[in-house]
Amino acid sequence: MQKISAILFIFVVLLVSQTFAQVKVAPINFKERKLANGMRIVTYQDNSSPSVTIQVWYDVGSKNDPLKRNGFAHLFEHIMFKSTKNMKSEQFDRMTEDVGGWNNASTSDDVTNYYEVVPSNHLERLIWAEAERMSNLTVDEANFKSERAVVQEEFRQSVLANPYGQFYESIQKESFNVHPYKRTTIGTLEDLDSATVPDVQNFHKTYYRPDNASLIVVGDFDQKQLDSWIDKYFGKITKPNSTIPRVTEVEPERTKEKRVTVKAPNVPLPAVAITYLAPPAKDKDIPALQVASAILSGGESSRLYKELVRNQQIAQDASFGVDTKTDKGLMYFTATLASGKTPEMAEKSLLAELKKIQNAPVTASELAKAKNGIVAGKVRSLETNDGKAFQIGSAIILVGDPNAVNTELGEIQAVTIADVQRVMKKYFNDNNRVVIYYVNDDKEGK
């Protein structure tokens, strides 16, 4: 018996290695240091093109929204484009767009990041500007109110006006019991309404400080010159004595199934979500879960699309995603029903696909296709300076180590057929899911 399975094993290995040769990328040999005030500096010099990206990643996200201020971290991100002691409102646009570059920012559960791409002869100016808004943000009532109105409008557009806006909200709200991830990044209209200018000043003081930030610079620069600019503009910002408040809540493992029906107006076709807790982003099982996700829902040749959309014609779309976070994140199946089909049918089919991938190994060609898709995507994301900096920033926040950027590709490629089956058995069972039915609220009685 043992002999046969060994031969089988070798055969499978050969088959896999035939369809999937190893893709290697030269490591990003970044330099890392810490300023005396605690700020983390990661720089990677690449002089092949005279452009550079400057990114500041603050270790604060919507999970840190103050009590009764859900949506505040995101609102605050908007305020960061307003005036500082020495800068006019929207000056970032002028300093980037007018010289051929661009800038933006984003807020998620775990992090808020600010980034610019500019021709490299403008690098010092942007270091100056980012240091300015870290240390000298000023905010007046008028700017605050106008920006709050912009965010509330964003809420109306993305949540209220979108017939599935409340579906995606409910996935996050219903999936966490204890952890602040149960609140959404966009927040609520009421909480945004009660926010005040002193809240802004307080939030800035609490989280926007050098020992809670990482500066990432990738592209064309002279290392010595860059280091001296960083020391000059960021090094002199003082570190407050207070401690930075951290999220301490731990989401408990689930012990029984929870079922919810969410009603919303104007839902054209019902939708279903089945959610599970994911291990934290730095867990060694994440790569295998990502490969499983690609096999289940990467493109039109994936299992869910072929089965639910094409064969059974139960759903218009069906997917399975892994939403990794610093703490335990989420994995969820979703399906938007085809006309005339019921949520029960979609739930049954989705769970049948789950059982299938738990009970039988995926094929070698499925594995190879999934890896190719993920690897090609990751390699493409490394083409630009800002792409590299984003990968480094995510690695810092999610994994706690910028060097994860150099190991991810290898980890994905090392995933085996057995790994996929093992993780799908480990994290998914009948007692740890939340099932959400999202249906039309026909209170008008048609």
Place this chain on the structure above:
Amino acid sequence: MTEQFRKTPPASLAPIPFHIPQPFETELENGLKIIIFENKRLPIINLRLAFRFGEINSPKEWRGLASAVSSLLTQGTENYSSKELAEEVEKLGASLHASSSSDNSTISASALTLYRSEILRLMTEILFKPTFPENELNLYKQNTIKGLEFQRSQADFLADEQTARIIFGSHPYGTVSPTKEQVEGLSREMLIDFHRQKMIPNNALLIVVGDVDKDEFLAELNQVFGEWKRGNVEKSEFPTPPIRTQKTLTIVDRVGSAQSNIVLSNLGMERTNPDYFPVLVMNQILGAGASSRLFMNIREEKGYTYGAYSSFDSRRLTGSFEATAEVRTAVTGDSLKEFFYELNRIRDEKVGENELQDAKNFLTGVFPIRAETQEGLTNLIVAQKLYQLPDDYLQTYRDKINAVTIEEVQRVANTYIHPDKIAIIIVGDAEEILKQAKTYADSIEIFDTDGKPLDVTKYESQEGQLPANINGKWEVFIELQGQQMPVTFELNQADSAFTGNFESLLGIGKITEGTINGSKIKGKILVDFQGQEVEISLNGNVENENSIKGILAPQMEGLPDLPFSGNKQ
């Protein structure tokens, strides 16, 4: 704090040179030009097969043929159905697309270097062995016709359509999309013939950018493309665009539109024109960005709009100049005044030293950022080679921008912008626009959204006319993201006033403050939308007693105007 260095931003350094190496170039015996740009930084490659034929080479009576051929290349071959082909590409984590523009047609692919041979094989599969299956052609026709119908509800399409017609006349650049009949009339045989005649090696070039070994890959390309047979490159003759002699105003009527989409346009220049660089700099100063003159004046100072811009679209044979903005209807005339002010100013006065330098900083700064990805670099090389620009075009690009002088800016402004002979195209409420804009033009024409000419005299004042009879139930349809959404109005008329009820999928509501002025109706609808009361303004025009056309404009920021049309029951 006494940190003086925080008070003002540090100065920028001198621009840093950008070296783009010359790619390797060769030509196969069948005339296929091959350009290889080795770049081994990441294990990926980009392939682009580009042909010097496009939509303008479709026969006049079959506009849209080139696009149909390109779109269907990936929808079925001798060895794969469209689904199987998509799956083959997915397996590699690669991409493969084909498309046509007015001048050119391209097949684009990208993949991990590991799969360069596989992606090349799939590329040649769609190039040499497409079958243009009947069922896929029918699906393509259905989708294209849906798209044609949908675009008539989009103000910017209506503006583009009229602008092209007026500027280019019967030149093929004058037609921006085929008719429904032309799409319906396409046959499989026509596609096969066009593909055979046009997709020939001696009118094509292949650009390879990425992680390849030049000699090794060249050998592979030779094998794959070596047997490809030459064809005849037909020289096409096209009518010349009309010569403009006066200022014209063309309005596309959307009754009750809250916005006017304004375009001012005249003929521009071909892509190979030696004035290309001075024009680029001049246009940057005039209107290309958010710090350019048009934006600073019409948006920042006057606040008429979210944005006002100008652009040159320079193609193989000729091109156009356009200045555009979407403004509130009430400031249509005021906006035209500012447009003319800026178009004249850039001709009459020399630009400032600082403005010139700002424009150069932007154009030289953005260039390397555009070239950062394989895709971006491929785009630049493709344009260079398709338009047969000089060999050192990319290497000297920034120098040529820096060499432009204040005098040249003024010269090209006078050569390529002609306010006294410009075409003004405005999509919006014709009656309102006419009042505000007619003094800016020597002649006026008005069209409906189907492109049918209307009687201009009808749009002069409607005073003294009897109010139309609108009493009763109306069934109309709103164009919403390509779908037709049914809506019912129940109207109760009393002389020139009316009230009523509104019913739709968005909710039900009351119509109030309705007024009738001749054939024009105006009113306010209050709808309960997810617990919020939303106000929608109703504007319409009653045509031949029982049909109506108009616009529902939700008074909520970010929501678009919703054109509707329908009949009395």
